[in-house]
Structure formats: C-alpha cells, structure tokens
Amino acid sequence: MVSSIGPKRTTWLAITAGLVLLTLWMIFEWVPTERNLGVVQRALYVHVPLAWISMVAVGVVAVASLMYLFTGKRKWDSIALASAETGVLAGTLMLVTGAIWAKPIWNVWWTWDAKLTTTAILWFLYVAYLMLRAFAPPGNQAYRMAAVVAVLGAVDVPIVYYAANLWRTAHPELIVGPGAESSGLSSEMSTTLLVSVVAFTSLYIYMLVDRYRVRQSELELSDLKREMRNHLYAPMVTDVPATAQSLRDAAPEPAGD
Amino acid sequence: MKRILTRPLTILLAIVASVVPATAALAATNGPIFRAAEYVGQENTNTETNLDFLFAIYIITWAGFFTYIFIVSRRQRTMERDIKALKQLLSQQQGTGRASSAE
Numbered sequence: 001m002v003s004s005i006g007p008k009r010t011t012w013l014a015i016t017a018g019l020v021l022l023t024l025w026m027i028f029e030w031v032p033t034e035r036n037l038g039v040v041q042r043a044l045y046v047h048v049p050l051a052w053i054s055m056v057a058v059g060v061v062a063v064a065s066l067m068y069l070f071t072g073k074r075k076w077d078s079i080a081l082a083s084a085e086t087g088v089l090a091g092t093l094m095l096v097t098g099a100i101w102a103k104p105i106w107n108v109w110w111t112w113d114a115k116l117t118t119t120a121i122l123w124f125l126y127v128a129y130l131m132l133r134a135f136a137p138p139g140n141q142a143y144r145m146a147a148v149v150a151v152l153g154a155v156d157v158p159i160v161y162y163a164a165n166l167w168r169t170a171h172p173e174l175i176v177g178p179g180a181e182s183s184g185l186s187s188e189m190s191t192t193l194l195v196s197v198v199a200f201t202s203l204y205i206y207m208l209v210d211r212y213r214v215r216q217s218e219l220e221l222s223d224l225k226r227e228m229r230n231h232l233y234a235p236m237v238t239d240v241p242a243t244a245q246s247l248r249d250a251a252p253e254p255a256g257d
Numbered sequence: 258m259k260r261i262l263t264r265p266l267t268i269l270l271a272i273v274a275s276v277v278p279a280t281a282a283l284a285a286t287n288g289p290i291f292r293a294a295e296y297v298g299q300e301n302t303n304t305e306t307n308l309d310f311l312f313a314i315y316i317i318t319w320a321g322f323f324t325y326i327f328i329v330s331r332r333q334r335t336m337e338r339d340i341k342a343l344k345q346l347l348s349q350q351q352g353t354g355r356a357s358s359a360e
Contacts, residue, residue: 040307043314050318086325093321097314104307203322210329217336224343231350 009209016206019199023192031192043101045192049200050094051119055157056204057087058126062154065147074219077143080150082211084129086204091123106170115163115171122160125153 027045034041060083068076098116099109110116129149136142164171185193 038307040311042311046314046318089321089325093318096317100310100314100317104310207322207326207329210326210333214329214333214336217333217340221336221340221343224340224347228343228347228350231347 009206012202012206012209016199016202019195019202023196023199026192026195031188032186034189037105040101040104043097044189045196047094047097047101048193049197050090050097052197053200053204054087054090054094055161056201057083057090057208058122058154058157060208061087061126061129061150065150068147069144069151072140077147078212078215078219079208080147081133081215082208084126084150085211086207088123088126088130089207090204091119091126095119095123111170113169113171114167115160115169118156118160118163122153122156125149125156129153 023045027042031042031045033039061080064076064080064083067073068080102111103109129146132149133142133146136145163169
C-alpha cells in the first residue's frame with residue numbers, strides 16, 4: 001500500500017507546490033493592500049486558511065474517532081491521530097500568527113476575547129488528546145479513551161466558529177462560511193483568500209497522508225517486533241509442558257490409603 | 258523514483274516559500290507588491306512597522322510546515338529501514354529454525 005501511493009503522493013506534492021506558488025504570487029503581487037490595516041492585512045491570507053485547516057482537521061479527527069469507536073478498525077484510529085497532529089500544528093500556527101497580527105492592530109499580543117479563548121481551549125483539548133495517546137499505555141483502551149476526548153473536543157468547533165458573532169469581541173466577525181454576512185473584501189481579496197484556502201487544504205491532505213503512512217509503518221514495526229519476540233521465545237514456551245511432565249514423572253506416587 | 262522527485266520538490270517549495278516573503282519585505286518601499294496599494298490610495302498604513310510583523314507571520318508559518326514535513330519524512334525513512342532489517346532478521350531466524358528442526 002505504501003509503495004503504491006508513492007507516485008500519487010509526488011503528484012499531489014507538485015500540485016500543492018504549484019498552488020502555494022500561485023497563492024504567494026497573488027498575495028505579494030496581485031492583491032491590493034487594504035486601506036485601513038495596511039500591508040499587515042496580508043496576514044489574512046495565511047491566518048484564515050490556517051484556521052480553516054485546523055477546523056477541518058478537528059472535524060476529521062471527530063469523524064474518524066467515531067468510526068473507530070463503532071468499528072474498532074485500526075485505520076480509523078490512524079486517520080484520527082494523523083489529522084490531530086496536523087490540526088494541532090495548524091492550530092499552533094494560527095494562534096501564533098494571530099498574536100503577531102494582533103500586536104500592530106490591537107496593540108496587544110493576546111486578549112481574553114471570546115474567539116481567542118475558545119480557540120485556545122480547542123487547542124489545549126487536542127494537545128491533551130495527543131498527550132493521552134503518547135503517555136497512556138498503548139492498547140485499544142487508550143485509543144478508545146483518546147477517541148472519546150476527540151469527539152467531545154469537537155463540540156467546541158461551532159462555538160469557536162460563531163464566537164465572534166455571538167459575543168462582542170475584538171476579533172472581526174465571520175468573513176467566510178455559512179455564518180458570514182458580508183466579508184467586506186474586494187473581489188481580488190476574496191479570490192486570493194479562496195486560492196489560499198485551497199492551497200492550504202491541499203497541503204493539509206498531503207501532510208495527513210504522510211503522517212498516516214508513518215502511523216501504518218509504526219504499527220507494522222510493532223507487529224514485526226511482536227512476531228520476532230514470539231519467534232525467539234517460542235522454544236522456551238514449548239519446553240514448559242515437557243518440563244512439567246518430567247516433574248510429574250519424577251514425583252513419587254501418592255499414598256494409596 | 259518517488260524519492261527522487263519528492264525531495265527536490267519539497268526543497269524547492271521550502272526555498273520559494275522562504276525567499277518570496279523575504280524578497281517582498283526587502284523590496285518594501287518601492288517594490289512591486291505595493292503597486293496595487295497605490296491604486297487604492299491607502300492613508301492609514303504604517304508600512305515600516307507592519308512589514309516586520311508580516312515577515313514574521315510568513316516565515317513562522319512556512320518554517321513550521323517544513324519542519325513538520327521534514328520530521329515526518331525522516332521518521333518514515335527510519336521506520337522503513339527498521340522494518341526491512343527486522344523482516345530480514347525474521348526470515349533468517351525462521352530459516353535457522355527450520356534447519357535445526359530438520360536435524
């Protein structure tokens with residue numbers, strides 16, 4: 001399986017590379033600078049796609065975890081783990097880029113605004129998911145516990161999405177998706193944002209598949225190690241009944257009375 | 258074949274993604290990226306200050322992604338090497354086991 005996805009993976013990487021280059025050209029060459037925020041507004045074309053892929057990743061983790069809980073198949077757990085790791089990376093970068101963007105605009109790196117706080121909670125939940133998987137004794141029980149954490153954590157996603165509309169926050173209201181009323185972006189800005197979202201989604205899929213392959217290799221390696229152990233200790237295990245039998249033979253007969 | 262193509266493409270992507278924002282930042286005041294800004298007649302843009310922040314955002318994002326991709330691909334290579342070695346060892350062990358049982 002691993003070798004058969006090789007050429008597809010290379011093609012996908014080439015497509016992603018092309019999309020990233022197109023996005024960078026659009027951001028730095030084509031799209032106009034926003035009137036009020038200035039050049040730093042170009043952070044939007046990275047910050048929003050990062051938020052998008054972190055939410056998609058959380059959705060994938062939740063669905064894969066549910067499937068794992070219902071079917072018990074290891075592939076779903078592997079998909080959940082791969083997506084969680086990629087999602088935490090995207091979430092970390094989203095929080096960091098958001099903080100850097102906030103400094104020149106809000107004059108603070110961080111504020112306990114509803115959107116930021118709920119996002120931070122979501123981030124902590126999925127870091128906890130990864131820590132649980134890393135430190136719990138390996139086995140189906142640990143994976144099931146992690147799956148439950150993942151499904152419960154996904155409840156925070158709609159709260160994060162609608163936070164800026166539900167509460168008075170410093171964070172701008174929604175500009176994309178079903179909850180967005182008016183983006184306030186020009187057509188060039190919207191197009192650039194759309195291309196950037198597509199490029200980042202492509203990058204997310206590439207990383208997800210890559211991490212999934214590593215997980216499959218980890219499982220294969222673990223199976224091979226178990227097989228090796230069984231093979232090495234098999235002679236000793238088969239000796240045990242023989243030894244027990246010889247002990248019984250050597251033992252004196254119990255008294256008849 | 259896949260490795261021959263994948264690694265240069267990843268490196269190329271890393272270089273381009275790092276160099277483009279850096280070049281854009283260096284070409285700040287009169288560079289082509291601000292041509293569009295002239296058309297919209299911006300008034301409230303602190304170009305000098307904000308460029309550092311923009312530069313940091315792009316560098317951190319791409320550095321984060323490429324570091325992760327690099328770590329994952331290195332782990333995959335190590336894993337493939339270990340799997341190959343273990344499979345060889347296991348087939349050797351099984352061969353030895355069969356030979357000794359035949360004796």
